[in-house]
Amino acid sequence: MERHILIVEDERSISDYVKKELIFEDYLVSTAFDGQEALEVFEVAEPAIDVVLLDWMIPKLDGLEVLRRMKKMSPNTPVIFLTARDYVGDKVAGLDAGADDYITKPFEIEELLARLRLIFRKWATERAAIYQIGHLRVDTAGHEVLIDKEAVKLTQREYTLLLYLLEHRGEAISRADILDDVWGMNFDGQENTVDAYVRYLRGKIDVEGEASLIETVRGVGYKIK
Known part of the structure; x- marks a missing residue:
């Protein structure tokens, strides 16, 4: 399956160079040039990053x-940091904040490609899980969602929400809990945000003539049977 990589880099010469090399290695590439744009692209990218x-x-x-x-x-x-900040304290801060790797500039493209291969091997080993419910199949190692063997493109938020519901399948989860766990406790949106994204998901994973995989639990929220 084609892997989707997001490059967040404001120096366009570096961004263009890395993008060209990754495309040559058969990666699908998106770019962003500031922090706000990065978050916007990350949330709505199809397929998910x-x-x-x-x-x-x-x-x-x-x-x-x-x-x-x-x-x-x-x-x-x-997330891999690609940065000129080579102070040890910065590396520690980045890794402690959740970065999975840290590469300092200047770097050789061969090293970056090797680090990516390592990330994907580790990811496949640690996170490999397959969910099969009716016509829906989700392969977390391949970051792949299939409906009746046909690939479906989900945004990052849709994919994260679907995985969350699958991981808690059989449980009725409140909208408030979904907001806290999927959007984060600092999210200041309303609970109808959950309703909107469930609607988006249903439009992509449900099959006409069959009951929705995501069940509405009246007065509570949602669950996958």
Whole structure:
């Protein structure tokens, strides 16, 4: 399956170079040039992002803040810092904040490609799980969602929400708990945000003529049987 990588880098020459090399290696690549754009792309990208390559010193929101928000949005998505900040304290701060790897500039593209291969091997080993419910199949190792063997593209938020419901299948989960666990406790949106995203998900994973896989629990929230 084609892996989707997001490059967050405000120096366009570096971004263009890394993007070209990754495309040559058959990766699907998206780019963002500031912290706010990075979060917007991360949330709505289809298919969902598999790895983020993140510079620290970027406009609007710095890399550390972007990392924290991405990890709240999707805790299992690997993030690799690509930054000129080579002070040991910065490396410790980045890794403690949730970064999965830290590469200092300048770097050789061969090293970056090797680190990516390592991330994917580790991810496949640690996070491998397959959920099969009716016509739905989710392969977490391949970050793949299939409906009747046909691939479906989900945004990052939709994918994270679906995994959350699958991990708690059989449980009736309140909208408030879904907001806290999927959007993060600092999210200031309303509970109808959950309703909207469940509606988006149903539109992509439900099959006409069959009951929805995501059941509405009246007065509570949602569950997957």
